[in-house]
Amino acid sequence: MKKGYHHGNLRQALVDVALELIAAQGPNGFTLSEAAKTADVTPAAVYRHFAGREDLIAEVARQGFDIFAALMEFAYSGGKPSPLAAFEATGRAYLAFARKYPGHYMAMFESGLNLGARPQVAEVALRAKAVQDMAAAGLAAQLPEDRRPPAAMFSAHVWAMSHGVVEQFMRGMNKSPFSPEDLLETGIGIYLRGLGLLSPDR
Amino acid sequence: MKKGYHHGNLRQALVDVALELIAAQGPNGFTLSEAAKTADVTPAAVYRHFAGREDLIAEVARQGFDIFAALMEFAYSGGKPSPLAAFEATGRAYLAFARKYPGHYMAMFESGLNLGARPQVAEVALRAKAVQDMAAAGLAAQLPEDRRPPAAMFSAHVWAMSHGVVEQFMRGMNKSPFSPEDLLETGIGIYLRGLGLLSPDR
DNA sequence: TGTACATCAGTGAACGCGCGTTCACTGATGTAC
DNA sequence: TGTACATCAGTGAACGCGCGTTCACTGATGTAC
Numbered sequence: 206m207k208k209g210y211h212h213g214n215l216r217q218a219l220v221d222v223a224l225e226l227i228a229a230q231g232p233n234g235f236t237l238s239e240a241a242k243t244a245d246v247t248p249a250a251v252y253r254h255f256a257g258r259e260d261l262i263a264e265v266a267r268q269g270f271d272i273f274a275a276l277m278e279f280a281y282s283g284g285k286p287s288p289l290a291a292f293e294a295t296g297r298a299y300l301a302f303a304r305k306y307p308g309h310y311m312a313m314f315e316s317g318l319n320l321g322a323r324p325q326v327a328e329v330a331l332r333a334k335a336v337q338d339m340a341a342a343g344l345a346a347q348l349p350e351d352r353r354p355p356a357a358m359f360s361a362h363v364w365a366m367s368h369g370v371v372e373q374f375m376r377g378m379n380k381s382p383f384s385p386e387d388l389l390e391t392g393i394g395i396y397l398r399g400l401g402l403l404s405p406d407r
Numbered sequence: 408m409k410k411g412y413h414h415g416n417l418r419q420a421l422v423d424v425a426l427e428l429i430a431a432q433g434p435n436g437f438t439l440s441e442a443a444k445t446a447d448v449t450p451a452a453v454y455r456h457f458a459g460r461e462d463l464i465a466e467v468a469r470q471g472f473d474i475f476a477a478l479m480e481f482a483y484s485g486g487k488p489s490p491l492a493a494f495e496a497t498g499r500a501y502l503a504f505a506r507k508y509p510g511h512y513m514a515m516f517e518s519g520l521n522l523g524a525r526p527q528v529a530e531v532a533l534r535a536k537a538v539q540d541m542a543a544a545g546l547a548a549q550l551p552e553d554r555r556p557p558a559a560m561f562s563a564h565v566w567a568m569s570h571g572v573v574e575q576f577m578r579g580m581n582k583s584p585f586s587p588e589d590l591l592e593t594g595i596g597i598y599l600r601g602l603g604l605l606s607p608d609r
Numbered sequence: 610t611g612t613a614c615a616t617c618a619g620t621g622a623a624c625g626c627g628c629g630t631t632c633a634c635t636g637a638t639g640t641a642c
Numbered sequence: 643t644g645t646a647c648a649t650c651a652g653t654g655a656a657c658g659c660g661c662g663t664t665c666a667c668t669g670a671t672g673t674a675c
Contacts, residue, residue, distance in 0.1 A: 211669090373566065
């Protein structure tokens with residue numbers, strides 16, 4: 206991998222190193238110098254590509270939101286074949302993302318990153334959230350209007366359950382015999398039944 | 408507050424200072440020296456009472472779990488007047504705790520504290536968890552056995568939803584017009600209806 | 610194809626800083642007589 | 643009640659360390675001719 210004096214693509218290499226360090230030691234468990242050293246490069250070299258540590262984490266998060274948004278859009282696939290199927294697919298995609306990209310996930314949701322100060326990152330994050338909201342709204346539309354929860358509430362419930370399940374596993378707090386996938390599917394299933402969106406028998 | 412050479416109760420003063428710093432700057436947003444300085448004391452003085460930073464955080468968490476367990480036990484109050492009422496009271500207690508003791512909450516659930524290496528803290532944490540499990544089990548027992556979810560699953564769902572709602576607000580990710588209390592109550596309510604533990608009308 | 614030169618990614622030395630931790634010490638407190 | 647003394651909580655100076663950041667530099671790469 207050594208390329209000699211010039212690295213080739215140090216910027217992305219630093220992002221990749223940060224990802225591994227974050228996944229291994231938590232979102233704040235690494236330093237700029239550590240990242241530089243791991244990438245076989247002088248700390249000063251980092252400044253050719255990033256304004257500092259915070260800037261590096263923001264880029265990790267940005268790439269994460271980008272992947273996440275793409276995954277969600279793919280899962281949603283325009284609401285086909287049915288609002289319910291599309292909704293459930295986004296739920297599974299959420300979990301699959303957290304499982305497959307833990308470093309990204311932590312940088313996005315657990316690093317204390319200030320999205321307000323990072324409009325570029327916030328923009329990509331909104332793209333992902335828009336898909337979730339659309340999936341929720343499409344499903345809610347199947348309910349008669351007077352039994353339909355407000356879109357923001359429905360969305361918040363689903364996010365809370367999804368995020369809660371992920372956290373439970375990321376922090377090793379789960380000792381039950383159920384996989385996160387099982388927990389999320391059953392949890393959301395029961396919730397949807399409570400709304401009358403799934404038939405009570407099963 | 409200055410007591411002169413001797414502080415009086417530096418140990419607890421350091422815990423209190425840590426609580427404020429954690430609540431203000433996140434679970435890893437403070438240093439031993441900072442805590443000492445805030446308590447108007449030399450960094451070296453801290454070592455009279457704690458083995459180090461980690462040990463201080465562990466004590467914060469321990470006190471948090473202690474308060475938490477007491478709150479939960481009070482809310483549960485032996486399952487009276489009904490399993491459902493007791494269960495819902497513990498849910499509200501969870502939220503009330505997070506809101507009233509954010510520093511404790513963060514030290515307990517977001518500091519990356521290793522409970523395995525802190526058996527004393529783990530023991531208190533288990534006391535709190537036992538109440539939650541009891542409340543969940545008591546409620547689940549009202550269902551016919553063949554429609555009853557496994558206790559561990561029920562418990563995990565409720566924890567996920569509760570924790571997810573808290574996280575959403577702690578991280579400022581919530582822009583909906585609903586309070587955490589509203590979100591949790593409605594979310595759990597819909598979930599319980601899905602289980603057949605609440606009547607479908609309302 | 611070969612050479613001269615511009616570009617700029619990464620070096621390595623240097624800096625000031627705050628951290629965690631240690632140590633011999635000092636002075637406040639409480640207690641024995 | 644008063645005095646001598648033991649205890650021990652907190653001091654302050656010192657240390658080595660790794661951090662973030664800067665700077666003049668060097669050498670690899672690519673391009674113009």
